[in-house]
Amino acid sequence: MFDITAYAATFIFLLLGVIVYRGPQNFAKCWLHLRSLKSPQRATTVPGLDPSDPVVIFPLDRKGNLDEIEDAGSLQQFLANLHAEYGDIASFYFTDQLCISIKSPELFQEHRTAFTKPYILFKLLEPLFTKESIVYAEESDVRKRRELTNRCFGFQALQNFIEIFNEITEHLVEKISSLPPGEHIPLNETCLGLSLKMIMLTVSGEYFKDDKTSTEFKKTYDLVWNEIESRFAGDIPPEGSGRIKTFKEAKEILFSFFGRIINNRRCNPPSDERAVFIDVLIKSDYQSEVLLADLETYLNGGFHASGYLFAWALFFLAEHDDIQEKLYNHVIDIVGKTGPVSMEHVAKMTLQ
Structure with a gap:
């Protein structure tokens, strides 16, 4: 060894x-493709999790799915669980940020030009x-x-x-x-x-x-x-x-x-x-x-x-x-x- x-x-x-x-x-780049949103309520056709915390007055107070990430023990395990349930492309919320996680190499090729x-x-x-x-x-x-x-x-x-x-x-x-x-x-x-x-x-x-x-x-x-x-x-x-x-x-x-x-x-x-x-x-x-x-x-x-x-x-x-x-x-x-x-x-x- x-x-x-x-x-x-x-x-x-x-x-x-x-x-x-x-x-x-x-x-x-290898983990997440993120899209900024003014509001976490914007609909997406990508399957995944809704924010687990209640509606808050100030968006900065929103936790999104941070509790689920913590319960999973790591972001890696959270993403593994997420894709096991929703497939090769899935969504979740990091505070008020909608995140799209891509597992499939074929789908990732479509987003390889993402720069910033x-x-x-x-x-x-x-x-x-x-x-x-x-x-x-x-x-x-x-x-x-x-x-x-x-x-x-x-x-x-x-x-x-x-x-x-x-x-x-x-x-x-x-x-x-x-x-x-x-x-x-x-x-x-x-x-x-x-x-x-x-x-x-x-x-x-x-x-x-x-x-x-x-x-x-x-x-x-x-x-x-x-x-x-x-x-x-x-x-x-x-x-x-x-x-x-x-x-x-x-x-x-x-x-x-x-x-x-x-x-x-x-x-x-x-x-x-x-x-x-x-x-x-x-x-x-x-x-x-x-x-x-x-x-x-x-x-x-x-x-x-x-x-x-x-x-x-x-x-x-x-x-x-x-x-x-x-x-x-x-x-x-x-x-x-x-x-x-x-x-x-x-x-x-x-x-x-």
Whole structure:
């Protein structure tokens, strides 16, 4: 299992560079297609759930189907239940927002050109991302910014990172292998930590290559993110509270990290073929506020999406021994039992 974990980690992060890492505007694309409505009472021909809460005077007070999502235990399980009852396309309400969830790949093809996402998806992230972030920009501006940076995460660009990806995953496998038999391994924490280190390298270069810098950054980031997660759970702090002060102080430290990264890359510019996301932003003469906002947005979106995808992939592999064995043999046939994963290996991985 340790061998396949190393291969899976490297492969998943390379794959994410082509698929998940296409930009923050695509965070929710694989799950939901949302349409903004002035009123949640507007009829839809799509089968699904009506809002479960009573009629309220102020639309912002509406919970929609949040109670059902909570009862299901997760959005993933809620959507699985929803589609089991209503079919490949189904509707539900997220507060006062009508949401259309698409399960069928064929139906999803009809909506693959969807580009921007509703503000509601990122509303609670604005204190962290700031209003200058790409997720709050007008569509014309988003397209310009995406055209500028998309190449940083393509298959070709990721060749620059294959060596360090192998190094990081092999280090993790050695660490796990040294644990006593039966030792608990926190899946989410491990996958998010691995993801953060890899995403920091692809976004900002080798500034975070050493463990000390990564650990210091992660400690500050966790303070900020824990507050954001509390707000997602409905625990909004009052203005002037101690939580607001702690959040702002931690955010200032976080953005000071970004400032040091930017100064480092400006003083030590890489060659064009080794340029990463931050170098492209610097050369484009982004305003400092926009540069900082997009750096935080891509870092946050990239490592959360990657880390949770990795965690779920390992979770489901652990639940299905037959698929795990099939995948293991597929990787061994291509890579062998030892040795690093190459981009040529990844291109041959077509298991279905």
